[in-house]
Amino acid sequence: MGHGGISMAEGKPKSAGQAFKRLLVYFEPYKKRLLLILVVLIVAVLGDLAGPYLIAVAVDHFITVGAQPLPAWLQLLIGSSPSRGLGLGVTMGLLALTYALGWFLSVIMYRLMIRMTQKVLLLMRMQIFQKLQQLSLSYYDQHEAGDLMSRLVNDTQVIADVFGPGIVQILRGSLTIVGVFISMMLLNWRLSLVSFVVLPVFIVFAVIFTKRVRSAFRVTRKTIGEVSANLQENIAGVREVQAFAREGETLKEFRETNLRNRDANVTAQTLSAAFGPILGVLTTVGIIIVIGYGGYLILGFNPPLVSVGIIVAFTNYVRRFYDPINQLLQLYNQLQSALAGAERLFELLDTQPEVADAPDAVDIPPIVGDIVYDHVTFRYTEKELVLDDISFAIKPGQTVAIVGPTGAGKTTIVALLQRMYDVQSGAVLVDGHDVRHIHAKSLRDQIGVVPQDTYLFTGTVMENIRYGRLEASDEEVIAAAKLANAHALIERLPDGYQTMLGERGATLSHGNRQLLAISRAVLKDPAVLILDEATSSVDTRTELLIQKALNNLLHKRTSVVIAHRLSTIRNADNILVIDKGKIVEQGKHNELLAKEGLYYSLYMSQFRRQEETEAPGTLSGALPAPATS
Ligand SMILES: Nc1ncnc2c1ncn2[C@@H]1O[C@H](COP(=O)(O)OP(=O)(O)O)[C@@H](O)[C@H]1O
Numbered sequence: 175m176g177h178g179g180i181s182m183a184e185g186k187p188k189s190a191g192q193a194f195k196r197l198l199v200y201f202e203p204y205k206k207r208l209l210l211i212l213v214v215l216i217v218a219v220l221g222d223l224a225g226p227y228l229i230a231v232a233v234d235h236f237i238t239v240g241a242q243p244l245p246a247w248l249q250l251l252i253g254s255s256p257s258r259g260l261g262l263g264v265t266m267g268l269l270a271l272t273y274a275l276g277w278f279l280s281v282i283m284y285r286l287m288i289r290m291t292q293k294v295l296l297l298m299r300m301q302i303f304q305k306l307q308q309l310s311l312s313y314y315d316q317h318e319a320g321d322l323m324s325r326l327v328n329d330t331q332v333i334a335d336v337f338g339p340g341i342v343q344i345l346r347g348s349l350t351i352v353g354v355f356i357s358m359m360l361l362n363w364r365l366s367l368v369s370f371v372v373l374p375v376f377i378v379f380a381v382i383f384t385k386r387v388r389s390a391f392r393v394t395r396k397t398i399g400e401v402s403a404n405l406q407e408n409i410a411g412v413r414e415v416q417a418f419a420r421e422g423e424t425l426k427e428f429r430e431t432n433l434r435n436r437d438a439n440v441t442a443q444t445l446s447a448a449f450g451p452i453l454g455v456l457t458t459v460g461i462i463i464v465i466g467y468g469g470y471l472i473l474g475f476n477p478p479l480v481s482v483g484i485i486v487a488f489t490n491y492v493r494r495f496y497d498p499i500n501q502l503l504q505l506y507n508q509l510q511s512a513l514a515g516a517e518r519l520f521e522l523l524d525t526q527p528e529v530a531d532a533p534d535a536v537d538i539p540p541i542v543g544d545i546v547y548d549h550v551t552f553r554y555t556e557k558e559l560v561l562d563d564i565s566f567a568i569k570p571g572q573t574v575a576i577v578g579p580t581g582a583g584k585t586t587i588v589a590l591l592q593r594m595y596d597v598q599s600g601a602v603l604v605d606g607h608d609v610r611h612i613h614a615k616s617l618r619d620q621i622g623v624v625p626q627d628t629y630l631f632t633g634t635v636m637e638n639i640r641y642g643r644l645e646a647s648d649e650e651v652i653a654a655a656k657l658a659n660a661h662a663l664i665e666r667l668p669d670g671y672q673t674m675l676g677e678r679g680a681t682l683s684h685g686n687r688q689l690l691a692i693s694r695a696v697l698k699d700p701a702v703l704i705l706d707e708a709t710s711s712v713d714t715r716t717e718l719l720i721q722k723a724l725n726n727l728l729h730k731r732t733s734v735v736i737a738h739r740l741s742t743i744r745n746a747d748n749i750l751v752i753d754k755g756k757i758v759e760q761g762k763h764n765e766l767l768a769k770e771g772l773y774y775s776l777y778m779s780q781f782r783r784q785e786e787t788e789a790p791g792t793l794s795g796a797l798p799a800p801a802t803s
């Protein structure tokens with residue numbers, strides 16, 4: 175297990191530019207909406223900028239009385255010589271209006287943006303989910319579920335956060351900075367230039383700080399990743415933890431991981447908290463300069479080079495100038511990690527399934543069941559040859575049994591029949607079609623599998639059996655369960671067929687899960703049936719039930735049975751004995767026994783014992799039927 179909890183990639187993404195461009199593509203369908211957002215944004219920023227200006231007008235014309243005539247727009251509104259009370263009332267009323275407008279437009283803007291990004295988020299998640307469904311098993315051999323989940327859930331969320339509200343803030347911040355700069359220059363360029371003196375100092379501080387803060391937060395992300403990896407592992411392994419009574423040690427380890435995370439958080443948050451006050455100090459310095467130098471421009475010159483109102487307005491503008499700069503610096507960091515997340519997503523979306531339908535693939539017609547393995551070799555990884563020159567044939571309706579030690583390659587052989595992986599050389603042919611030249615779905619639709627351990631989904635028993643054939647009616651499901659000897663068991667469950675099964679069917683015993691799996695396979699009624707040690711580690715009573723159900727299923731159907739059950743093996747038309755990826759012997763039960771080779775020794779060590787516990791000489795079809803069936 176590993177790093178499932180780490181959601182944000184570290185550092186600067188390599189091709190952030192490309193990832194950014196590709197992200198924009200998702201927003202292309204929303205061009206009109208984006209334009210609308212931009213318009214609303216500009217109006218909102220203009221409203222913001224008007225505030226300090228209105229204050230300047232109020233101070234210069236109605237609180238103190240300046241020599242200048244009223245601005246033209248105000249004269250239009252209230253005449254050239256209004257009373258001071260009226261003037262003050264009107265300008266302050268307008269000021270209140272601009273604030274209300276700003277709030278209202280923000281709400282509209284965020285609403286427009288959030289709806290859009292949530293749609294994009296949904297689209298991304300659907301694309302990733304679809305990709306995950308398409309990817310071959312080999313992909314899952316190499317990637318951890320936790321990591322994939324974190325991409326689906328966290329990375330998309332980070333992207334949506336930054337590209338939704340984040341972009342609005344970035345645009346608004348940039349527009350505000352430019353707007354404030356222009357407004358100040360228009361109102362009084364001398365005072366403006368001087369009040370920007372603090373800017374370089376501010377930027378130097380900001381760059382140093384954000385770097386520090388960023389690397390501190392990187393440590394927090396790494397350690398929180400460790401915390402969640404630790405948690406995930408211990409939840410998954412809780413049986414072992416309890417069985418070995420390792421709760422104390424586990425807790426200690428968890429505590430240590432958490433302590434590292436705590437320390438990292440303390441450092442990071444202290445640093446970032448320190449930045450706020452520094453910003454405040456610098457803004458104050460800016461304001462001091464505005465008032466000091468502004469005072470000088472008034473007192474030291476006749477006529478004065480600036481008005482009191484403008485000084486008041488500037489103190490306000492200065493604040494509005496530095497706030498968004500700070501915001502933008504923080505957003506820049508977020509943007510970096512969102513882009514890193516985007517890169518991870520695109521990497522996943524660009525992964526081609528190793529086993530993909532060929533462009534000229536066709537649907538395989540209804541399968542008769544003529545199966546040929548023609549000199550098949552296969553390896554999962556470069557190193558190890560797992561199947562070495564495997565050749566055999568199954569005629570329609572025959573049952574072939576595969577036996578051999580654990581790790582010999584039995585499961586791999588049947589995985590190739592479903593084309594879960596592609597062979598390295600040779601071919602697997604079904605009714606004469608190379609499985610690589612037919613649509614995998616058309617093939618898998620006609621193959622039923624009862625694996626060693628069955629995955630049951632969260633849902634009712636009925637739904638889980640219906641997974642075998644989605645369009646089956648309730649009656650068909652029940653008929654299948656009866657044929658699979660599962661009906662009696664299901665009837666005994668609290669809600670019968672409507673009983674909810676938890677994750678992995680945790681509420682059922684292994685044997686009962688297998689009975690449901692067989693019901694699934696019966697319902698599917700496949701042309702070819704694969705049983706992969708379907709009855710290993712099942713109690714004897716259930717095994718009898720399963721065995722009988724299997725006989726119903728094997729009957730007149732092409733079947734590949736990986737078995738440890740003597741009865742199934744002995745009845746097989748052909749037995750393949752696999753060892754270290756090779757067929758070392760094949761033939762019928764008696765022939766193989768006579769050879770006194772691997773089959774013989776497997777038989778002596780394993781199957782003989784079963785024979786002794788079963789009624790001597792019973793064959794599979796003739797097992798005593800349990801009372802429940
Ligand atoms: N997904 C996989 N990735 C890499 N190696 C695998 C994978 N599955 C099985 N193997 C290896 O391939 C060999 C054959 O495995 P398998 O077919 O499962 O054997 P069997 O079913 O006979 O026990 C083993 O050495 C096993 O370790």
Ligand SMILES: [Mg+2]
Binds near residue numbers: 584585586
């Ligand atoms: Mg196996």
